[in-house]
Amino acid sequence: MNINELREHLCSEYPDLCPLFSVEFGDGSLTVAAERLYSAASDMRDLGFDRLGMVTAVDRGETFELVYRVTSREMRAGIFLKAEVPREDPHIKSLCDLWPAANWHEREVYDMFGIVFDGHPDLRRILLTDDWVGYPLRKDYEDERMIRRPDYI
Amino acid sequence: MTEELVVNIGPSHPSTHGVCRMVTTLDGEIVRHVEVVIGHLHRGIEKMAENRTYLQVVPLTDRLDYVGSMYANWAYCRAVERLAGIRVPERAEYLRVIVCELQRIASHMMSVGPAGADVGATTAFMYTFAQREQVVDLFEQLCGARLTYNYVRPGGVSMDVPEGWVDNVRAFCRSHPSAMAEVDRFLFGNVIARQRMKGIGVLAPEDAVAWGASGPVARGSGVSWDLRRDDSYSVYPRLDFDIPLGSNGDCYDRARVRLWEAIESCRIIEQALDQIEPGPVMAEAVPRLITPRPGEAYDHIEGARGSLGVYLVSDGTPRPYRMKVRSPAFCNLALVPMLAEGHTLSDLVVILGSLDPVFGEVDR
Amino acid sequence: MALIDDLGKALDSSPGGSVILTSVDAIMDWSRGKSLWTMPMGTACCAMELIAASFSKFDFDRHGTIPRADPRHTDVMVVAGTITYKMAPAVQRLYDQMPDPKWVIAMGNCAVSGGIFYYDTYSVVRGVDEFLPVDVYIAGCPPRPEALQDAIFQLRKKVDSESVAPGRVRDVEYVLPLPGDPRAGDRIQALRDGGGRK
Numbered sequence A: 001m002n003i004n005e006l007r008e009h010l011c012s013e014y015p016d017l018c019p020l021f022s023v024e025f026g027d028g029s030l031t032v033a034a035e036r037l038y039s040a041a042s043d044m045r046d047l048g049f050d051r052l053g054m055v056t057a058v059d060r061g062e063t064f065e066l067v068y069r070v071t072s073r074e075m076r077a078g079i080f081l082k083a084e085v086p087r088e089d090p091h092i093k094s095l096c097d098l099w100p101a102a103n104w105h106e107r108e109v110y111d112m113f114g115i116v117f118d119g120h121p122d123l124r125r126i127l128l129t130d131d132w133v134g135y136p137l138r139k140d141y142e143d144e145r146m147i148r149r150p151d152y153i
Numbered sequence B: 001m002t003e004e005l006v007v008n009i010g011p012s013h014p015s016t017h018g019v020c021r022m023v024t025t026l027d028g029e030i031v032r033h034v035e036v037v038i039g040h041l042h043r044g045i046e047k048m049a050e051n052r053t054y055l056q057v058v059p060l061t062d063r064l065d066y067v068g069s070m071y072a073n074w075a076y077c078r079a080v081e082r083l084a085g086i087r088v089p090e091r092a093e094y095l096r097v098i099v100c101e102l103q104r105i106a107s108h109m110m111s112v113g114p115a116g117a118d119v120g121a122t123t124a125f126m127y128t129f130a131q132r133e134q135v136v137d138l139f140e141q142l143c144g145a146r147l148t149y150n151y152v153r154p155g156g157v158s159m160d161v162p163e164g165w166v167d168n169v170r171a172f173c174r175s176h177p178s179a180m181a182e183v184d185r186f187l188f189g190n191v192i193a194r195q196r197m198k199g200i201g202v203l204a205p206e207d208a209v210a211w212g213a214s215g216p217v218a219r220g221s222g223v224s225w226d227l228r229r230d231d232s233y234s235v236y237p238r239l240d241f242d243i244p245l246g247s248n249g250d251c252y253d254r255a256r257v258r259l260w261e262a263i264e265s266c267r268i269i270e271q272a273l274d275q276i277e278p279g280p281v282m283a284e285a286v287p288r289l290i291t292p293r294p295g296e297a298y299d300h301i302e303g304a305r306g307s308l309g310v311y312l313v314s315d316g317t318p319r320p321y322r323m324k325v326r327s328p329a330f331c332n333l334a335l336v337p338m339l340a341e342g343h344t345l346s347d348l349v350v351i352l353g354s355l356d357p358v359f360g361e362v363d364r
Numbered sequence C: 001m002a003l004i005d006d007l008g009k010a011l012d013s014s015p016g017g018s019v020i021l022t023s024v025d026a027i028m029d030w031s032r033g034k035s036l037w038t039m040p041m042g043t044a045c046c047a048m049e050l051i052a053a054s055f056s057k058f059d060f061d062r063h064g065t066i067p068r069a070d071p072r073h074t075d076v077m078v079v080a081g082t083i084t085y086k087m088a089p090a091v092q093r094l095y096d097q098m099p100d101p102k103w104v105i106a107m108g109n110c111a112v113s114g115g116i117f118y119y120d121t122y123s124v125v126r127g128v129d130e131f132l133p134v135d136v137y138i139a140g141c142p143p144r145p146e147a148l149q150d151a152i153f154q155l156r157k158k159v160d161s162e163s164v165a166p167g168r169v170r171d172v173e174y175v176l177p178l179p180g181d182p183r184a185g186d187r188i189q190a191l192r193d194g195g196g197r198k
């Protein structure tokens, strides 16, 4: 299913989500408010997006942008779900009860960005040691063990 | 019910296929619960990429999945090409398909053999490793490296094939299926190996989908999902190949699917070698300092372990603002606690091996 | 070099005799150097080359370097791959479990200095020599299996200079350069020219 068919399908099923849909570099994405993410995700699951491919985040300065990729085997397509959470005290509802796959992905985002997933069954650090201080993929992360590479380009 | 016993396996243990720690709770010999502790090889590649130019990230992607380096190269380059709008010449696309299918053989050999070694059939590892060495030799002729190739670059591939290479590849593709048939006979036909692998770690197709499993792990459960066919990229639409599927979703099927995929790859390579035509192998005027416009792009390919995706965010500077690798082994490894429950401790090793984790990619 | 290396020849020329007199140091170093069992501490990409080294094409077992997974059976720890701060305590612990005398080979740039992961990363230990005493370094990313072979020969030289008496170092000179030693090229040439050590 190409991206235009996908948009039509989405708009006919969920007209209220339609204005939030945008296309960039050939990939569709649905940008919703953080409170609505869970309901949008469960709508997408009902629409046929049965796999959660990845969960990640991007440091956008004042906010963190959460990026979820959901794919559908039936439609042979995938889209992004995006939501922004504030940098101070970031919270979002966990998707673990929609897709069990979210478990490790959300732990990784918590580990790297410090975003708290409410309702996650086991939110601990996954890649770094439990006593690690700070969240490394934030742009302002400081660590005296990290040597910045000199600028040659 | 005996008293519960907690046994720690790893992070350095010969059967964990890398640096993985498993904290198992045992009831006698039966595994009640496994906690998988990963991150012992977390090298911060995603953070490093933020301070490298787009071209300098390519060697880093080699080190992600070190059993199948070409895949991460390719997935990353596709994301960069999408972001910067680079068109890849046809010969380069064919070469990419050829090297990646060779890489699939090399990578699956590193999984089928140890699957045998895990159940005590060490001979199979010797046979499959000999096949892998042949592929590695072909790569060495092609780009000079045995493991970290840095061959696929944004815009094409780094160099054309050397003289005589095509003939060597053809010779390998002729001999490989019969070698695989032999391994199939004495490993998968062996009654002990069958008993150790059949019915162990059964993964239901619904679970495979819900947990985001991909690649041979999902296909072993009968989930017919292969990006080469279902989200066809590069020149795969022009090639004719089958996708082997398992039916039971146990360790036996997962390992056997890999063996058949390795044979199927030979067919793909032969067709690609027939269709390939002379031409440039690098797009024209790809700048040293690729500076895409701001935006974000995602691209994925079917790696040896499943769908390997790269998500790139550009802010209009010569360096990626954020790179995220969607690693298939990471998702597949999350299945271990579910699969191992109720099996014996010795089966835990077989189950872990059948998921074929590569920790460079799991931990990144 | 110890006479024991040329045992066959020596026995041949001593009529009827099969008693060899040698020093304790010589026999001990000879036997140690010829059976350096390795603890393959493979963590990352270099581990693939470490595995390749013991398989059929390269087959290092013929040099007596048999990989054993149990640290208590081994003499040499081959650290092949990146060591992270999370992994380092485990490596240290395995090293502590190895019986004396023990040696360490750092295989690959990551184990030597952090290699490609030197800059910009927060979790990589910059070289295993930050917490272990390393005897032989092998550069390369990854080094070829032949380089590991060379490292074993270099280590053998080091083993040969050890003595049972603590604090004493044996002065060993090699009649022949070891095979695969590129630094000994002129020595071989000298031998060919009829020179060499008398």
Ligand code: SF4
Residues within 6 Å of the ligand: B063, B148, C044, C045, C046, C047, C080, C081, C082, C107, C108, C109, C110, C111, C115, C116, C140, C141, C142, C143
């Ligand atoms: S030296 Fe290179 S090949 Fe070896 S572990 Fe480090 S990155 Fe991998």
